[in-house]
Amino acid sequence: MQKQPIFHVREEAHLLPFLLEKYPGKGRNKVKSLLTRGQVMVGNRVVTRHDHLLAAGDKVTILQTGSVQGREAMAGVKIIYEDESLLVINKPPRLLSIATDEEKERTAYRILNEYVQERNPRARLFIVHRLDRDTSGLMMFAKSEAVKNQLQDHWKDVILERSYVALVEGAVEEKQSTIKTWLKESSTKTMYVSQPGDGVVAITHYQVIERTSEYSLLAVQLETGRKNQIRVHMQSIGHSVVGDKRYGSRKNPIARLGLHAQILAFKHPITGETLRFETKIPNQFQRVLHENKHS
The missing domain is CATH 3.30.2350.10 (Pseudouridine synthase)
Incomplete structure (x- = not known):
């Protein structure tokens, strides 16, 4: 295996200028693409931000495109x-x-x-x-x-925020609400809403981000983490997640399930530091709303 280049940081610097200095003949765009493709590690962490601040003593490793990080194997x-x-x-x-x-x-x-x-x-x-x-x-x-x-x-104490975005069928009328039911699993492994006291309690909070006559985009927060919880809860209020045939969906304009785990915040189990990560709402979700609004 080809040896991975390792650079040692001698004084505080931002990551992109540091890399440009180490690769003077490579060109700015090629160096930036190392970051974009997740090939740059600072210490034991993959860093993609151009303005990441390096401290004296940091170790910067460049992962080869032949490594699993850069291959199609990452899928x-x-x-x-x-x-x-x-x-x-x-x-x-x-x-x-x-x-x-x-x-x-x-x-x-x-x-x-x-x-x-x-x-x-x-x-x-x-x-x-x-x-x-x-x-x-x-x-x-x-x-x-x-x-x-x-x-x-210590899941309940460690997890500070776990939020999803859901693209669901129909115009959800209540701007925000909480769904609390008991859930059970059928013999076919499908979850369903059962009678109070029968099964496990499931609590889901949601807020409408945007809606049209045919679709609604929701911010959904889990208070409990039951199997298929969001999917069965959305079906229970008559607004199945798009593409979710198993739980009553009749439309699939995005050729996938309209559910994305957008935010995860937690206390680091070793350092106690609070870490919060947020991803973009998938483009297909927003495109469906936009197209529906203008059709």
């Missing part, structure tokens, strides 16, 4: 944050979080396990929580079993 997975304890990614739709009986190869877990093992063959990843195959967005992995257990055992 659209984008690393948002990385340190010695954690990985936070932006998962694309149609990618499983972890293997099932039907699919064992192409999963976010497998892709990222290869990524960490490419740098350290002894490294292991541990799944902390999951996203449905067709849901995109922010997802966290632990780099040790101890960190995984700490996160899972």
